[in-house]
Amino acid sequence: MMPTRVLIAGVSTRGFAESAARAGYEVIAVDGFGDLDLRACARAVLVARTVDQGGDRFSVPAALRAARGVACEAVCYVASFENHPDAVGALARRGALWGNPPAVLRRVRDPVRLARALTAQGLPAPAVRLSAPRTPARTRWLLKPRASGGGSGITRWRGRRVPVGNYLQQWIAGVPGSIVFAADGRRAVPLGVSGLLAGERAFGAGSFRYCGNILGGADARLVDIAGRIAAAVTREFRLVGVNGIDFVVRGGVPYPLEVNPRYTAALELVERAHGLGIFETHARACAGELPDAPLHRRTAVIGKAIVYARRNVVIGDTSGWLEDESVRDIPSPGQRIGRGHPVCTVFAHAPNPAACHTALVRRARSVYHEIEARERRIA
Numbered sequence: 001m002m003p004t005r006v007l008i009a010g011v012s013t014r015g016f017a018e019s020a021a022r023a024g025y026e027v028i029a030v031d032g033f034g035d036l037d038l039r040a041c042a043r044a045v046l047v048a049r050t051v052d053q054g055g056d057r058f059s060v061p062a063a064l065r066a067a068r069g070v071a072c073e074a075v076c077y078v079a080s081f082e083n084h085p086d087a088v089g090a091l092a093r094r095g096a097l098w099g100n101p102p103a104v105l106r107r108v109r110d111p112v113r114l115a116r117a118l119t120a121q122g123l124p125a126p127a128v129r130l131s132a133p134r135t136p137a138r139t140r141w142l143l144k145p146r147a148s149g150g151g152s153g154i155t156r157w158r159g160r161r162v163p164v165g166n167y168l169q170q171w172i173a174g175v176p177g178s179i180v181f182a183a184d185g186r187r188a189v190p191l192g193v194s195g196l197l198a199g200e201r202a203f204g205a206g207s208f209r210y211c212g213n214i215l216g217g218a219d220a221r222l223v224d225i226a227g228r229i230a231a232a233v234t235r236e237f238r239l240v241g242v243n244g245i246d247f248v249v250r251g252g253v254p255y256p257l258e259v260n261p262r263y264t265a266a267l268e269l270v271e272r273a274h275g276l277g278i279f280e281t282h283a284r285a286c287a288g289e290l291p292d293a294p295l296h297r298r299t300a301v302i303g304k305a306i307v308y309a310r311r312n313v314v315i316g317d318t319s320g321w322l323e324d325e326s327v328r329d330i331p332s333p334g335q336r337i338g339r340g341h342p343v344c345t346v347f348a349h350a351p352n353p354a355a356c357h358t359a360l361v362r363r364a365r366s367v368y369h370e371i372e373a374r375e376r377r378i379a
Contacts, residue, residue: 010078019279032058083147126170151208174250204308212305316374
């Protein structure tokens with residue numbers, strides 16, 4: 001008999017929690033926001049935030065403290081637990097772990113090990129260094145934190161030393177994208193290939209900051225190579241459950257940047273587009289049962305974008321957004337959101353990726369206008 005009470009922990013659990021609730025699971029969420037729509041689907045929501053030099057934000061230690069008293073049969077995690085294997089081990093003591101265990105996380109989140117594994121199998125991979133090159137070279141580099149997430153902390157390398165906890169990754173000019181897939185430790189089934197939105201001012205996102213995905217319209221050759229990369233990474237690192245790989249496409253070839261060995265935001269688009277229950281897919285994949293690939297089904301292009309605050313704002317009445325399928329991650333009325341922090345997520349459908357992007361920009365613009373209008377009424 002499958003466990004029914006599930007703890008889901010991470011910075012933003014809403015998408016995974018909604019999928020679990022639709023599948024009939026009782027969800028306890030430990031989350032960084034506690035949004036209205038998360039509270040509508042979860043039995044209990046525990047907000048885990050810590051005040052530090054960067055302000056009031058989600059933290060993994062706070063999430064572990066919040067989860068201490070939770071009784072559950074299974075535990076799952078989303079971002080950013082993949083960067084904290086010991087914390088995942090602590091979560092696993094609360095119930096059966098549905099997801100990649102700590103030993104797998106330590107290996108697959110090692111950028112040097114990942115690049116070597118891909119190269120050894122004849123697959124494309126950007127060069128990676130842990131220290132500055134001794135002599136000037138034509139290669140351009142990005143400086144990235146090892147505990148990365150959502151593009152935060154990534155900068156162009158200016159030729160200085162590489163700080164502890166960071167590494168250099170070859171900068172490849174191209175179009176960002178991602179593949180999401182289900183894995184059983186040996187095999188991988190692709191679930192979707194999407195374009196990745198990052199650093200777009202239309203959504204208030206800073207440089208390199210993740211701000212959404214557009215699913216559909218991918219070239220067949222790209223889908224094939226991305227699927228081979230997912231299969232190779234699964235075999236090498238023994239991935240289980242649902243996972244994602246971010247890449248940059250140059251000349252039609254995807255160059256993997258990092259593996260997200262857990263539920264990713266793009267999977268919500270797969271569930272909306274194909275009706276595939278992602279949480280149930282994750283649970284079954286962890287038990288060794290993989291789904292059929294939905295990639296061959298022809299559907300409209302669907303996208304999502306995170307709308308970031310362009311300035312400090314106070315949120316008005318958002319209860320009406322709960323009935324709007326084009327808005328999720330809905331903040332509570334009266335909530336204060338600082339500049340650069342997420343306000344909500346918007347969705348759009350369209351016949352092709354360009355039209356979908358235009359629709360997302362238009363929907364984001366309407367969110368900004370609505371927030372401003374409500375602030376004027378409050379004032």
